[in-house]
Amino acid sequence: MSAREPSEPQPSRLTAARILRVLLPVVVLAAGIAAWDLVVRLNQIPPYILPSPGLVWQTLLADWPILSASLLATLWTTLEGFLAAALGGIALALLFNQSRWVEYSLFPYAVVLQVTPVIAIAPLLLIYLPQETAVVVCAWIVAFFPVLANTTLGLNSVDRNLVGLFQLYGASGLQTLWRLKLPAALPYILGGLRIAGGLSLIGAVVAEIAAGSAGAGSGLAYRIAESGYRLNIPRMFAALLLLSAAGIVIYGLLALLSHLLLRRWHESALGKEQE
Amino acid sequence: MAVSAPLDLDGPPAGQAIRLRAITKAYRSGVLALGPVDLAVRRGEFVSLLGPSGCGKSTALRLIAGLAKPSSGRIEVAAGSPSQRGHSIGFVFQEPTLMPWTSVRHNVGLPLQLAHAPAAEIARRVDAALARVDLSEFAEAYPRELSGGMKMRVSLARALVTDPDILLMDEPFAALDEITRFRLNDDLLALWRELRQTILFVTHSVFESVYLSQRVVVMSPRPGRIAAEFRIEAPEPRGEDFRTSADYAAQCREVSRALAETGSARVRG
Structure with missing residues (x-):
């Protein structure tokens, strides 16, 4: 043991490394904003071409009543699309796992749905579905495939000996599913959900923009499109800022969920704790 | 001293626990993996x-446990039909084969839980099985917190928890x-x-x-x-x-x- 000690990082250096990891991105952000501001000031760029960061912030505060309502609308669509994707993806993967014939019949179409760009499907959906439904369906289409693919992978990665053990002890299909397959697939499912969270926001935005050009809607993406027509560039930036923030928060929440569920047993969560 | 002797196959089945009669197991390709044994x-x-x-000894074990079917021959186990075997057979794999997502207690109690045993009985028998392998104080630990030898003892405790013959x-x-x-x-x-x-x-x-x-x-x-x-x-x-x-x-x-x-x-x- 004593021979290994010198190579192990000192606690103070560990904390320093951790502080740096938070500090460095913040420094980069600050430098980026400062450079942006400087460029706008020095070249006297008018706000309708490139607003200064300060103006964007002011607009965000001034337009908060409109923007917050739009943010809520977009988040609501994202959440509905995400939940539908999560439930649909997991349920379909379970169905595939139970019946190979169902998998053979449906899997190609799941792939077709995935590889067809959603921006091309959105206008069609808006014709055939009520607008609110169409937006949710778009979010669902882009988000469900990662859940389906990851869950399928997880269900197929169950330890063969554990399957044998369940068989030996006469486990029913439901017991095997609930006590073995789902827990074993959980890290994969959570990985799929993390991807799906970001994608459902993208799906919602794409659908809103498609719908927005048809002249209706109230989400953040619609605000961006609308502000673009009116050359209200500061508000475009403010709405974009909110969309990014929403994406980060969604990712963070899903990463936190993943960490909480896996921290006691899965390798992916252990690495972080031992750091 | 050890002597190589032919098998006594005419022994009374009453005193026997396992009896393999001309067991063979072929791969899907038709190549014979085991037997006749x-x-x-x-x-x-x-x-x-x-x-x-690769001599098929593990295959023989899986056949006896009912985890695979022989290509020909008969297997008699003093443990009832394959579906009932779990209650009187304990199986220990080469790897500990524990569920990493749950505690030692739940891993050991799994065979009883699958059989819908009452919670109090599960707790009692799990405690007894863990005591047998000297792991009583690790009941609430997760598999990753244990050494390789301890994991194997958990696996053994799980095999013992049903009091198998x-x-x-x-x-x-x-x-x-x-x-x-x-x-x-x-x-x-x-x-x-x-x-x-x-x-x-x-x-x-x-x-x-x-x-x-x-x-x-x-x-x-x-x-x-x-x-x-x-x-x-x-x-x-x-x-x-x-x-x-x-x-x-x-x-x-x-x-x-x-x-x-x-x-x-x-x-x-």
């Missing part, structure tokens, strides 16, 4: 299946370091002396098979067949004295030679 294991007997890797063990200690393996060998012998289950122990270690078992069955390379059998004579209880004795070394040499002959016979064709 005839084997009878008495109730309470400790038998080792010794052979090179038969223990099937598939190279359970092969992945462990020698010090841990010796200790677990002694623990297993102590358990067997107390509970007297029938144990069928698959291994590729001559030393382990001679140290542990009453009878060593040597298998030939693919297709796995029984090449020789040895009755191991040792003073009870076996321990460090036996492991270091000239008698042990002599019997190991004997078994080792038989094992080598199965290999060279194969090479000579």
Whole structure:
């Protein structure tokens, strides 16, 4: 043991490394904003071409009543699309796992749905579905495939000996599913959900923009499109800022969920704790 | 001294725990992996299946447990139909095969939970099984917090929790370091002396098979067949004295030679 000690990082250096990891991105952000501001000031760029960061912030505060309502609308669509994707993806993967014939019949179409760009499907959906439904369906289409693919992978990665053990002890299909397959697939499912969270926001935005050009809607993406027509560039930036923030928060929440569920047993969560 | 003797297949089934009659197992390609094998294991007997890797000894174990079906032949286990076997057979895999997402307590209690046993009974029997393998204070730990040897003992506790008449063990200690393996060998012998289950122990270690078992069955390379059998004579209880004795070394040499002959016979064709 004593021979290994010198190579192990000192606690103070560990904390320093951790502080740096938070500090460095913040420094980069600050430098980026400062450079942006400087460029706008020095070249006297008018706000309708490139607003200064300060103006964007002011607009965000001034337009908060409109923007917050739009943010809520977009988040609501994202959440509905995400939940539908999560439930649909997991349920379909379970169905595939139970019946190979169902998998053979449906899997190609799941792939077709995935590889067809959603921006091309959105206008069609808006014709055939009520607008609110169409937006949710778009979010669902882009988000469900990662859940389906990851869950399928997880269900197929169950330890063969554990399957044998369940068989030996006469486990029913439901017991095997609930006590073995789902827990074993959980890290994969959570990985799929993390991807799906970001994608459902993208799906919602794409659908809103498609719908927005048809002249209706109230989400953040619609605000961006609308502000673009009116050359209200500061508000475009403010709405974009909110969309990014929403994406980060969604990712963070899903990463936190993943960490909480896996921290006691899965390798992916252990690495972080031992750091 | 060990003697290679033909199997006594006409023994009364009443005293037997496991009986294989002309068992074969072929791969899907049609290549014969195992057999034909005839084997009878008495109730309470400790038998080792010794052979090179790929000789089908693990396959034989899976067949007996009902995890796979033989291509031909009959398997009689004093444990009822394949669906009931779980209640009287304990199976220990080469890896600990624990569920990483739950505690030692829930891993050990799994066979009882699957059988919908009452919670109080599960708790009582899990405590007893953990005490047997000396892991009582680790009941709430997760598998990743345990060493390789401790994980294997959890696996053993899980196999014991249903109080099985038969223990099937598939190279359970092969992945462990020698010090841990010796200790677990002694623990297993102590358990067997107390509970007297029938144990069928698959291994590729001559030393382990001679140290542990009453009878060593040597298998030939693919297709796995029984090449020789040895009755191991040792003073009870076996321990460090036996492991270091000239008698042990002599019997190991004997078994080792038989094992080598199965290999060279194969090479000579």
